[in-house]
Amino acid sequence: MSATALPAPAGAARITIRLVLAGIVLVLAALPILNALPESHALHVSDFIVTVGGKWITYAILALAIDLAWGYAGILSLGHGAFFALGGYAMGMHLMRLIGPRGVYGHPVLPDFMVFLGYKELPWYWLGFEFFPYALFMAMFVPGLLALIVGWLAFRSRITGVYFSIITQAMTYALMLAFFRNDMGFGGNNGFTDFKELLGMPLRSANARATLFYASLVLLLISLWLCWRIAESKLGRVLVAIRDAESRVRFLGYDVTQHKLFVFVVSAVIAGLAGALYVPQVGIINPGEFSPGNSIEAVIWVAVGGRGTLLGAILGAFSVNALKTWLTTVAPDLWLFALGGLFVAVTLFLPRGLIGLITKAPGR
C-alpha cells in the first residue's frame, strides 16, 4: 500500500472543519422544526425533505464507519453494505413483530409472509425481536460478530488490500443470495414492509419522523465522536502505521491482527446501527440492500468527501446523494455513468476529496 501521507490539518483548517461541521449540524437540526411550521409559511420544509434528510444521515454514518476502517487502517471493505443491511433486518424484524394481528392475514403472531409460506410457528431466531432493546442489541451484535469472523479469518492469514476487498464483496453477495431465499425466514425477495409503528409511535406520524430524524443525528454525532476519539489516540496512529507499512508495525511488537479486528468490528457495529435507523425511515428492507453495488457506492461517498478525515465522509455522503437525487430525476439513465465518472475524476483531480478544497493547507 503506497504511503499517501494525509497531513494533519493545520490550525486554521481545523477551525474551518469545525465550522463546517457545526453548520451541517445546525441546518440538519432545524429541518424537523421548519417542518412543523404551517405549510403556507415561507420557511416550511416538506415531510419528504425530513425523511430524505434522515435517510442521508444514516448514509453519512455508514460512510463514517467505512472511513474509520479504510481511511485510517487501510482496510478497504467493499461489503460494508452487508453490515448496514443486517442492522436494518434486525430492526425490520422488530417492526414486523409489532404489526401483530393487523397483517393482511390477521395472524396474531406470524408476519404475513410466514402465513403465506405456510409457517406454523415463529422460527427460533425470531424469538425476542418483539422487544426493542433486544432488536437494537442484535442490530449491533450480528454485524459485529460477522465482522469478527470474516476479519479474523482474513487478517490472521494476512489477506490485505484488494484481496480483502474481493472477499468482502463476496460476503455481501453471498448474503444477498441467502436472503433472497424464502426458506431463510426473512421474507425472501420482498423482505419486510408495511410497518405500522415503533415505540408506540405510528411510523407515518410527524412525531415519529422527527424522532427518527433526531435519533439519526444523535447517532451521527456519537459515531463521529467515537471515530474521532480513536483517530486522535495512539490507536489511530497505530492504524495509520498499519495502513502505510503493516509488516513494520509487526516488527515493533504490535499484534496487527488484533488492531485491525478491533477497528473492523467497531466499524461494522456503527454501520449496523445506521441500518437499524435507516429501515424505519424508508419503510422497507429487502435483499437488494446487500447488493455489491450499494457497498461500492458507499465507498465512493468516502472517496469523494476525502478519506481519512471523518468529516469528509459525511460531506461525501450528503453531496453524492444530493447529486443522485437530482440526476435520477432529471436523467435516470445517466446516474451510473455519472457515479463512475465522479470516482475517476475525484481520484485524478481531487485526491484529498472535497475536504481538501476547504482545508487547503498551504505548503503541505
Add this chain to the structure above:
Amino acid sequence: MSGGAGNPILYLDGVSVVFDGFRALNNLSLFVEQGELRAIIGPNGAGKTTMMDVITGKTQPTAGIVKFRDHDLTRLDEATIANLGIGRKFQKPTMFDALTVFENLELALKAPRGPWACLTWILGSDARARIEEAAEEVGLAARLRDRAGVLSHGQRQWLEIGMLLMQDPELLLVDEPVAGMTDQETEHTAALLRRIAGARSVVVVEHDLEFVRALGSKVTVLCEGSMLSEGSIDHVQNDPRVIEVYLGR
C-alpha cells in the same frame, strides 16, 4: 568455532533455509554474547538478511536451532519476538511517513501493545522524556515535530535506530545502517552503535569495511549461507579464504 565462554544471548546452531532448492542458509552456527557488539559481513547473497529474517520470525528455518535466551524463536511470530526484546532495523529504512518523528518514536516506545491499551494511552512526562532523550541520542531532537517523510536518508537511518532504542531491546539487529551515508554520518553512526552496545547486544550487518573497522568489534564473515571466518577485523582480512571469496573480487 566462536569460543565464547559465557552464556550466549543469541544462539544459532546448524540453521538451514532452503527456498525452492536454493540454500539461502547452509548449516549456519552463530553465538552472540550478552552486551556484545558483532559485525557480520559477506558478499551479496551470503545470507545476511535471511539470517535476520530467521531470528525475527519472518522466515521459518528448514532445519536447525534458533534460540534467544531460553526461547525457541522458530515457533514464535514477529510481534512476539519483538516483545521478547529483539529489535530490528531494516536495510531500507522503513518508518511511518505520515507520522511525525515524535509519533514514530512514541509508537516504538515500550508500552502495552493491545488496541484497548493504545486507545486509552496517555503520554506521561517520563515517556515524553524518554522519547526526547532518544531523539537527542540519534541527533533528531530538533526534528521531533516534522513528519518522517521529509527527513533525509541519513536522518531516516537514525530515526530507525532511535525507534530501536525506544523498544528497549536486549538484542538489536541492525541491517546496513550506513548505506548511502556521508563519511561524517558514518562516523557518527559507528560511535552511536558503540555507545549502545554494552548495555545491549548489537548485531550489525554491513558492507562498508571502514565502518566495520570503526566499530572495533568481532567480525563474522558469511559466504553462501555458512560461516567462513570469525575474529578481529585484521584476522578476517588476512584470512586467505575470505580474501578469495570476498575481498579479492
